[in-house]
Amino acid sequence: MAVYRQVQTNFWQDDFILELTPEERYFYIYVMTNPRTTQCGIFKIVKKLIEVELGFDRKTVDKLLKRFMDYGKISYCERTNEIMIINWVKYNFIDSKNTKLCINKELKEVKNKEFIRTIYKICLERKYDIEFIFKDIDLDPINNEGEAKVIPLKTDSEDIKSRSASSRLENSTKEDNKGLLDSFEAPYKPLGEEEIYINKSYNKQKVMNKSISRVLLEFSKNIKKASKAEIEKFIQWRKDFEEEVIIKAIEQAVKYKAKHIGYIESIIKSWAAEGITTMKELMKKFDRTKPRVNFDAYRYVD
Structure with missing residues (x-):
């Protein structure tokens, strides 16, 4: 658990932030800096704790969670009480051994497998060291019944074929x-x-x-x-x-x-x-x- 989280001073001039209400800004800062935040951007927090620490009632907490999910900034899993700050690892990643070890350890504690796969895709797109970061981590997604379902990762050649097929289908559509x-x-x-x-x-x-x-x-x-x-x-x-x-x-x-x-x-x-x-x-x-x-x-x- 980190002692501090970094927020840049130009946060307040960001166009997205300028469009938010004071209540939304307060909530967004809280999501990014509360004591349960992690290096991987996924952490567990129950709604009751959010109510106590922010002084909001449950209706307001539910409204704000849904609103920021609609904004595409976070995902929240009711089943596991986990929040994922979607772009956290994209903008806060440090290419050091200790950071990667920390993320690997944190991801092993994450219950929502879809969150893990989302982080995996971001790391893959940004050419992070996925073999190190995701060592010994199960990447199988969870279906609606809560059971694991194996989806093997595609090789480069398979991925090219898949995109070609997708392109043909798209053109016909x-x-x-x-x-x-x-x-x-x-x-x-x-x-x-x-x-x-x-x-x-x-x-x-x-x-x-x-x-x-x-x-x-x-x-x-x-x-x-x-x-x-x-x-x-x-x-x-x-x-x-x-x-x-x-x-x-x-x-x-x-x-x-x-x-x-x-x-x-x-x-x-x-x-x-x-x-x-x-x-x-x-x-x-x-x-x-x-x-x-x-x-x-x-x-x-x-």
Whole structure:
């Protein structure tokens, strides 16, 4: 257990933090710095303890946990009472033997196997020493019944074949879904949402989608293929906001690695609360939130 956790001073100028409520900022700092945090970013904590240490009731704790899960910042497992700070190991990893030994030891105590596999994927993408970090660690995920299920890791050649097959399937899916997304060429990974087919009321749908075509393009390129529910949100937002404003919200989600419709919606709602609906109004806000430098403080004095 570490005595301290490092939080950079520019935390308070971060665009994601600026959009949070004071309550959310307090909770986020707590998640990153409470005494049970670990080097791997996964730790066990019961909700009752969060209530006591933060002074919140259970309803507020549940609300904040769900909100930050929607933001894509944490995952929380009710079954094991474990929290995973999703990008912790990405931004706090130190390539030293002691750090890797510490992470290896901590991961062996983690009950939620899906959390372990998520950390594994991040380490693999960032070319960390996975053989050392995950030595003697079971990487089998847990299914809904709580039983272990073996999923062997793919070799490079198998992975290339898998991606090729996925690409062929993706191309055939695009051909089948002419209409709404026929002009979008960006790749996406199917995440289980209901596929969108425009067989009924085509002309009416075409008119509605015309006002959000660029929004859908940006969402498809940078996040994923939009589900039916997400498209309906975009259409609803377009009634009150300029298209560029919605696109800017998507860019913020990508910039701060919170690629989730929940985070985009939180940005849109916060701007609406400030009466911001146009790009001109939004740019004024950004100008106000830029850090100012007191040049007089740096003036040379004899």
